[in-house]
Amino acid sequence: MRSTWILAAALGLAGVAATAADTADAPRGASYTEDGKLRRPDNYREWIYLSSGLDMNYRERPMGMNHSMFDNVFVEPSAYRAFLETGTWPDRTILVMEVRGASNKGSINKSGQFQTAGLMGMEAHVKDSARFPGGWAFFAFDDADAAAPLPQEAACYACHREHGAVDTTFVQFYPTLLGLAQQKKTLSAAYLADEAKAKEGAPPDTH
Amino acid sequence: MRSTWILAAALGLAGVAATAADTADAPRGASYTEDGKLRRPDNYREWIYLSSGLDMNYRERPMGMNHSMFDNVFVEPSAYRAFLETGTWPDRTILVMEVRGASNKGSINKSGQFQTAGLMGMEAHVKDSARFPGGWAFFAFDDADAAAPLPQEAACYACHREHGAVDTTFVQFYPTLLGLAQQKKTLSAAYLADEAKAKEGAPPDTH
Numbered sequence: 001m002r003s004t005w006i007l008a009a010a011l012g013l014a015g016v017a018a019t020a021a022d023t024a025d026a027p028r029g030a031s032y033t034e035d036g037k038l039r040r041p042d043n044y045r046e047w048i049y050l051s052s053g054l055d056m057n058y059r060e061r062p063m064g065m066n067h068s069m070f071d072n073v074f075v076e077p078s079a080y081r082a083f084l085e086t087g088t089w090p091d092r093t094i095l096v097m098e099v100r101g102a103s104n105k106g107s108i109n110k111s112g113q114f115q116t117a118g119l120m121g122m123e124a125h126v127k128d129s130a131r132f133p134g135g136w137a138f139f140a141f142d143d144a145d146a147a148a149p150l151p152q153e154a155a156c157y158a159c160h161r162e163h164g165a166v167d168t169t170f171v172q173f174y175p176t177l178l179g180l181a182q183q184k185k186t187l188s189a190a191y192l193a194d195e196a197k198a199k200e201g202a203p204p205d206t207h
Numbered sequence: 208m209r210s211t212w213i214l215a216a217a218l219g220l221a222g223v224a225a226t227a228a229d230t231a232d233a234p235r236g237a238s239y240t241e242d243g244k245l246r247r248p249d250n251y252r253e254w255i256y257l258s259s260g261l262d263m264n265y266r267e268r269p270m271g272m273n274h275s276m277f278d279n280v281f282v283e284p285s286a287y288r289a290f291l292e293t294g295t296w297p298d299r300t301i302l303v304m305e306v307r308g309a310s311n312k313g314s315i316n317k318s319g320q321f322q323t324a325g326l327m328g329m330e331a332h333v334k335d336s337a338r339f340p341g342g343w344a345f346f347a348f349d350d351a352d353a354a355a356p357l358p359q360e361a362a363c364y365a366c367h368r369e370h371g372a373v374d375t376t377f378v379q380f381y382p383t384l385l386g387l388a389q390q391k392k393t394l395s396a397a398y399l400a401d402e403a404k405a406k407e408g409a410p411p412d413t414h
Binding site: 021024046048049051052053054055056057064072074077080100102106111112113114115116117118143172173175178 | 212253255256258259260261263264277279281284287290307309313318319320321322324325339365379380382384385
């Protein structure tokens with residue numbers, strides 16, 4: 001409830017009924033074409049920011065890139081508010097990861113990396129238990145206005161299921177949410193097993 | 208106007224009067240103690256995300272750090288909406304930069320950097336022409352609940368004034384806003400001079 005009011009106040013909407021924002025049927029950002037493609041969410045940069053990484057890689061072999069990339073993760077605000085209360089994602093959650101170019105040369109920057117206007121990719125991870133087997137689906141947008149779900153056999157599904165800290169998502173990399181999931185005891189058995197293994201010196205196994 | 212509706216819809220508040228959000232006197236996040244200290248904005252992670260950098264450095268000499276840090280920049284939503292319309296910041300804009308630890312070891316990550324729960328700093332940059340000489344002030348919060356403005360002689364003021372792309376802010380590092388400022392022709396003379404010099408092979412001079 002607190003977060004609802006913070007958001008409403010930040011938008012200058014303090015005074016409108018908070019219950020409107022709490023309605024379970026409120027739109028949550030995911031919209032589909034008639035043939036089941038997810039329409040590209042064009043306003044995700046105005047959602048809640050979760051975290052960024054630079055050149056993150058889950059596999060032992062290097063990616064062999066000759067350039068650096070940032071990834072930025074955003075979540076649609078009503079799902080974020082639900083996570084603050086419950087420590088997990090409600091049905092119809094939508095997360096977006098965008099990939100941006102990284103540069104160390106530009107303006108007055110002398111070292112380190114900053115993000116560039118070059119958008120190198122955009123993906124969505126959507127929870128909809130009525131729509132997807134396993135409850136979640138991934139979508140990769142290039143320049144497309146809509147994208148079909150990636151097949152459930154794609155590696156991302158197994159990796160998120162086997163290593164995601166909360167409900168197949170990588171909350172272990174979202175610094176403001178991990179502690180909340182710990183408090184609310186919503187960490188997945190798979191993640192807890194990975195962490196227990198890591199304590200014994202054996203890093204989690206990825207393919 | 209469009210962005211107002213997008214935000215309202217994202218919050219499930221579609222249908223409330225958009226004019227409420229457009230009121231010039233709407234709260235903008237900055238709140239001061241009686242002795243003129245800025246109160247720490249505790250909800251900035253729910254504002255609009257602008258960009259992140261890793262180990263960015265504006266000086267020739269290396270910072271000599273033995274660790275990596277991300278910085279994340281957020282702006283209070285009503286200022287963001289004004290920027291979308293005008294290409295510059297309205298009075299009472301508040302930007303926050305947080306500094307977070309970077310790690311390459313954790314969970315299934317094998318290389319690259321991700322952000323950690325360790326908050327290593329938090330600063331605000333606030334526009335208030337009635338309150339600050341020059342129109343803007345910087346505030347550095349450690350764990351404090353409130354911070355006095357940094358003195359106008361601090362290096363950050365001169366550097367932002369001499370190199371900031373828009374109204375003493377580093378919009379050149381905010382990938383979704385730079386193009387807008389170019390379109391709206393709000394780029395500062397100082398930034399345009401830096402860019403002209405850079406084209407001739409002479410990088411901007413910083414102290």
